[in-house]
Amino acid sequence: MAIQSTLSLALLGLFPSATAQRVDGSKYNSPTGGPPASYFAAASSIPVAVIQSAAAKASSVPSLATYPINTDKNSPKSTIHDDWVKFRRGAALSWVADMDVDCDGIDYKCAGNGDGQPQTNWGALAAYEVPFIVIPDTFLAANPDLLPGNNVAAVICHGKMYYGILGDSNGDDPELTGEASWLIARTCFPDEGLNGAKGHVAADVTYIVFTGKNAVLSSRALGKHYLTNFTTLRTRGDKLAGALASHLGLPGETARPRVTSSPVATTETKTASATEDAASPPNYEACSWADQDEGATCSSDDD
Ligand SMILES: *[C@@H]1O[C@H](CO)[C@@H](O)[C@H](O)[C@H]1NC(C)=O
Numbered sequence: 001m002a003i004q005s006t007l008s009l010a011l012l013g014l015f016p017s018a019t020a021q022r023v024d025g026s027k028y029n030s031p032t033g034g035p036p037a038s039y040f041a042a043a044s045s046i047p048v049a050v051i052q053s054a055a056a057k058a059s060s061v062p063s064l065a066t067y068p069i070n071t072d073k074n075s076p077k078s079t080i081h082d083d084w085v086k087f088r089r090g091a092a093l094s095w096v097a098d099m100d101v102d103c104d105g106i107d108y109k110c111a112g113n114g115d116g117q118p119q120t121n122w123g124a125l126a127a128y129e130v131p132f133i134v135i136p137d138t139f140l141a142a143n144p145d146l147l148p149g150n151n152v153a154a155v156i157c158h159g160k161m162y163y164g165i166l167g168d169s170n171g172d173d174p175e176l177t178g179e180a181s182w183l184i185a186r187t188c189f190p191d192e193g194l195n196g197a198k199g200h201v202a203a204d205v206t207y208i209v210f211t212g213k214n215a216v217l218s219s220r221a222l223g224k225h226y227l228t229n230f231t232t233l234r235t236r237g238d239k240l241a242g243a244l245a246s247h248l249g250l251p252g253e254t255a256r257p258r259v260t261s262s263p264v265a266t267t268e269t270k271t272a273s274a275t276e277d278a279a280s281p282p283n284y285e286a287c288s289w290a291d292q293d294e295g296a297t298c299s300s301d302d303d
Helices: 002-011 048-057 137-142 182-188 230-247 267-275
Strands: 066-068 077-079 081-084 092-102 132-136 152-157 160-170 179-181 200-210
Touching: 048 092, 048 152, 048 160, 048 200, 048 230, 077 092, 092 182, 132 137, 132 152, 132 182, 132 200, 137 160, 152 182, 152 230, 160 179, 160 182, 160 230, 179 182, 182 200, 200 230
Parallel strands: 092 179, 132 160
Antiparallel strands: 066 077, 081 092, 092 200, 132 179, 152 160, 152 200
């Protein structure tokens, strides 16, 4: 309990220890003892609803992008969109689907998992400890440049956004989409008793995989089995998601009328016009991009 409170305070920045969320992953490798949601949740400054609604409206379809979400004959289909893939920062693929539980890797014997494999695509991750998402094999194989593996990813569920990595692929027949690690699934839907045999059925989860330069998590924060530095994941996630949001059609970008010297303008409006440039998009990035290294600070200059 005491340890827990200390970690929460560290999250709030009250104890700005750089090592606060460097973890020994094996200590969190249990079905109900995984890392708390706060370790991989997006900062409150990220406009989650804006990203979610933009993902719902995405329309650009790359090849081999559509997959069923379950094994029913008439399963709904989910399509991966690449509208955002050319963004200079925060480039990403997105799709909306249900959420099945993947336990592949060292926790492959998780409850309900009859057909697990001891490996994941780029290691043998611990599904209880690592927030990871899954993409269909065929799409992965067709996009090696965009998806080298261990890309930072995000899911939006119940209006909350969590970061993770692209950790595994689905090679079922047919290949299914809408799948995330035990940790993500049970964090998103804590009241649904999810396990290897029981997924979240509604196709109301937004998945985002960042694809651009700087999107891949380094081996300093991620080992073969465990995510070892949650601060790195969150910092990088907030940077990428903030950059993505800055590209989308956001309040600051829609023609906010420049305030003229109308005598009826309120003080509030005048303040707004004085401090914001209506022509420049809002900037949700937590830090600058000058230093992508793990030790990047928020004070270094932009590129
Ligand atoms: C964890 O990551 C943060 C942010 O990237 C970094 O500042 C910190 O030094 C890292 N901690 C360790 C022990 O590597």
